[in-house]
Amino acid sequence: MTEFKLSLTGVHARNEATIQATQDWERGRIDSKGLNAAFREDVDSLVALQKDVGADYISDGQITVAWQDFLTPFTSGFAGVKKGAMVRWYETNTFYQTPVVDGEISSSGQVIWRRIERRLTKGGRFRIALPDPLTFSELAEDSHYGNAERLLFAFAEAMNKELRTLGEKGVEYVQFSSPALVARSRRKPLTRDRLKQLGEAIRTSTRGTSVRTGFHTLFGDASPYIPQLFDDIPTDDIGFDFTQTDPDSLAGTRKGIIAGVADARSTYLESVDELRGKVERVLERTGSRSITLAPSSDLRYVPRVCADDKLRRLGALRKALGGR
């Protein structure tokens, strides 16, 4: 019996009212209170939608200015890390400020906790997406450690403090988003040794915590890492962007699968049958007992109405699949 779940997988699109509020705030037409009210309403509407479509986890969408880019909490909250040049975020028209590591990385353990909608963690089922240690270390400009492995584990240690806090405060699920593993431009896939090293870094990040975890590969083809990904990455679930990875390349596993079946970077709305076809191939290849239906990546790359439509369609898919 396979259990089908439903979840968002990262940063969501802001709605038009919030977009307008951010612009009004920048031009001094509203104050911070007005801006925060807009964010709050936006988050509430997203939470309502997730509940409505039967999502198993609840995300706050990571839409506030605390997440101006996916690395902002670390470039603004971790000691030893500061903001550098603005650089393109993988295969998107979005940008981030390079983390410049110029000292020992350390964390108060409160950096992420302070940047999420804490009120939502009280009901349980709260889920958050964070960069995996490989993505952070590959995107960082390091003038302190001078060694990729040391940087990887320094970040992993700081993340451990964060995850411990999140677990204690009731966050139920942490997804490590790992575009760096699969979106490698022309660089070769990681060697098996480096993949194992990444697995150790993830283990370091999650040590002593109670949160459920996933490792989502997005913006690239994960097939070069099959089946070792299932063995080497110590998370409960492994995720795939099926606009990039062929479901037929998967292999049997006892792990859960985050099935990124809905194309998060196009408004083309797949039919339930089309999505179901992909899920059935995933199930056939992996035999997994837990499949989380999800968009292929964050849904911030399309306008909000389209992002919400994608989520609704995944809800319809879940209904169609039942709890087989």
Next chain:
Amino acid sequence: MNLSRSFPTQEIGSLPKFSWRTKPFRQMRLEDADLVSAKVWGDKLQVPARDELLKLLSKRAGFTEEERLAIVDFSLLYAIRMGETAGSGLALRQGLDLVWSGEQARTEMYETPVSNIGGFEFIGRVRSFDNKYWRMASIRSPPAYRNNYHVDELLFTQKHTRRKVKVPVTDAITIMAWSDNHYYTSKWAKEKVSPLERSFNARREFTLDLARIIRKVIRELIARGADEVQIDIPAATQYQSREDIGLVAEAFNETTKGLAATFSVHSCFPPRVGYGMLFPEILEMKKCERFSFEYGNRDGYGRGVSDEARPGFADLKLFREYGYQKGLGVGVIHIHTDRLPSVDVVADRVLYSAKVTELDPRLLYVNPDCGLRTRRPEVAQSMLDLVVAGAEKARGDLSSA
């Protein structure tokens, strides 16, 4: 084009829009400060017939369509004068060698073409970074040529400057990459090919259909006197597979096929791996005479012409490694901050670029990293001043070396 002196100067395309240019289109009433801005900048830039603008703006609200178009024309004049007088803020009287009218007639570089090419529907705003968004359009049927969306601004610009004009045109890759590829994604959705092949084919077909339309736009611009055309490809580094980079070159070649002009290419803000990802495929852009890339963004603010002092310009070595002999435009000013480098640092950036590329300095253009539309007018003007002054100092240093 080979200008006769070392380190010619240019801007990349857009300049900021004054509040008196934007408010009438947002149905907002002009305030005293808007009129003062028009007066002060008009005097400073010595814009011809600026009194007519001030008289027009004194209406403050309720502008007719004809009046709004007249305001746009004045904003083009102001932008042309910003280019022509660049350097004056640092007591230099040179101006830029290549000028444009600051894209004042355009909504912006993406929205204008997709508003004028058939097949697109606007679907909402998407966040690019921080609180910056673009209005995304979705392609719902094959793109179709409707009208030439740049010819009027070209003719106006040519008429109002005696300097060399460079017209920037947004390329097919960028329009594809910033749009929702609905039509081609759905067309390819059920094809029995791998997911990677499916998405690439959808991108390629969309891009090449667009390239043929853009070629038609440029052909007419050339017929109306344009001889310097900058193909803007900020999205050149968005899709990163070997096939996608090949497509960047293929789209450029398709766009410029059968056309005779001096073509340059601008791109900016690549991923962390840098511009190396574009090589060697971009060298297949046969008609490209100059690549203008952004480097200032990643550079330090200290002086020096060593590798250590100029980390932002390291990628320039690629051109030498590949034996590149044509022109380059080096972005020497980071455009997403108000922080300005000193003239000395700009000159060092120029001299370092000359050193590592080993190009004839007449082929090495100096420019800001990218268009200046996100900056306030006074900051944009200071940046253009620095381009002119930095190039001038580099010329002096080079000749006295």
